[in-house]
Amino acid sequence: MTDRMLVWALAGIPEVAAGADLPRVILDAIGTAGDQLVDGDILVVTSKIVSKAEGRSVRAEDREDAITAETVRVVATRARADGGVTRIVQNRLGIVGAAAGVDASNTEPGTILLLPLDPDASARAIASKIRAETGVDVGIIVSDTLGRPWRDGQTDVAIGAAGVHIFDQLHGELDSAGRPLIVTQPCVADELAAAGDLVKGKISGCPVAVVRGMGRLVGDLDLPGASSIVRSSEKDMFRLGADEAHRIGFDEGFKAARAATAAE
C-alpha cells in the first residue's frame, strides 16, 4: 500500500487581524467544518495571514522603503515596461525573490504586508499550541509564492516550518539497482507548500490547507526549519544576476588593464 495524500483547503477562515490567535482561528475553522486533526496532518498556512496576525502591515506609500529595509543584498534588477524597477533581492531571511516578499495583494487598501519576522518561529508557535490543545502531532508549513529563474510562473514554497522534515531522508539509501542516491535530496517542504497551493488557490480566500496522509514527514518540533533550505550565497552559482556580474567583471577588467598599462 502506498501513501495516499488528501489535501484540502480549510473553509471558514475569517479575515485575520493584527493580534489574532492563529492556532485558535485554525482550530475553530476545522471544528466548524465538522472535522478534526489527526496525527501526521500537516497544515500549510499562507504567510500572508501569519504576517497579518503578527501586525506586519505598513502603509502602501512606504512600499519602496519597506523593500529596501527588508533587503540584505540586491541580486538583480530590471526595468519594467511600466517604468518601475523589478528588484530581485535576498531578504532578511536569506530568501531570494522579487520585492523582498513585500506583498500588496489581498491586503487592506492602502496597506502592504511584510513577511513574518521569523517564519520558522511562527510555525513553531502554531504547531506547539495546536499540539498542546489537541494532543495531536501536526506539522506546520508557512508558505509563500516565489518566482524562479528559467521557468515562467510562480510556485508556492516553504518559508517557515515546524515539526516537518524539510528534506526527504534519502541519504545512505540505495536506488533500486543498489547504487547510492547521494545527489538527490527532495525538498518535501517546498513540495508540500506546492500541493497546498493547488487547493488554496489565490482567490478563494482559503489561506490554510490540510495535508493528510504524509505522517512519515512529521516529527519533533526541534527539527530544522525552512531556513535550512536557504543556500548560502557564496555557494550559489547564481548569487548575482548575469548583467550585474558582467558589469562588475567589466569594471574589474578595465581597471586591471589600466593598472597593467601603467606598470609597463
Next chain:
Amino acid sequence: MTDRMLVWALAGIPEVAAGADLPRVILDAIGTAGDQLVDGDILVVTSKIVSKAEGRSVRAEDREDAITAETVRVVATRARADGGVTRIVQNRLGIVGAAAGVDASNTEPGTILLLPLDPDASARAIASKIRAETGVDVGIIVSDTLGRPWRDGQTDVAIGAAGVHIFDQLHGELDSAGRPLIVTQPCVADELAAAGDLVKGKISGCPVAVVRGMGRLVGDLDLPGASSIVRSSEKDMFRLGADEAHRIGFDEGFKAARAATAAE
C-alpha cells in the same frame, strides 16, 4: 465546498522496457488495483519510464558525451569535490538543469537515460490513448527532478504535459480587495509534479501518481504543453552563472581599456 485533492502512487508498474506500451501498462496497473480513472484525473508520470519506453538508454561510459550532445548552452560550471565538474546547462528542451537531465539512477547497470525526445508529445500520446481507450478525460504530466538556484534540494517539475492547464488562469481576475492579480501566474503543472513526487518517492518503484479532484485544471489535448514554462534565455536575469558572466565582463573590460589606451 473547496477542492479536495487525493494523490496516490500506482502500485504494480513493472520494469518498463524499450518499446513498452505505457498507456497499456498504466491502465493495467489501475485495473489490477481495482480502481478506474474518472474525468479530471491527472496522471503524473516520471520521465524516466517515458525515456525507458522510448528507448532513450545509452551506455554509461558515454555519459559526458551524452551530456554534451543534449546541451544547447552551458549556463554555469563548477568543480566538484570528487574531481568532476557539475555542468548546469540548457538542454534541447530549453530546460536548465544539471547534466542536461542525463540520469544514472534507477537505470540498468552500465546504462544511463536521456530525457524523452519531446516530453510534450509523449504526454499527448499517453493522454490521447488513455482517453480513447477509457472515454475518460485525463491529463498527463511528465515529471523530472530539478535543482534550483538559491534553495537547497530538488523538487519535481513538469517537463511534459497534455490536457492540463500549465498556469492557473488568474489573468483579469481580482484579488479579494478588487485589485487586479496581474503578476501572479501560478505554475500549477509544476505544483502537480511536486504533489506527485510526495507520494511516489524516489525509492518506492512507483513511477506514476494519480491526482484526483483537480479536474478544473484538465482541458483539451491541444492546450500548451510544458514547453510553455521555459523562459527564453534573453529574458532571463540568470541566463549565465555569476562567475561565467563576471569572466566575460572582465575580458570585455580588459579589451576595452586596451583599445582606449591604444587610441590615446
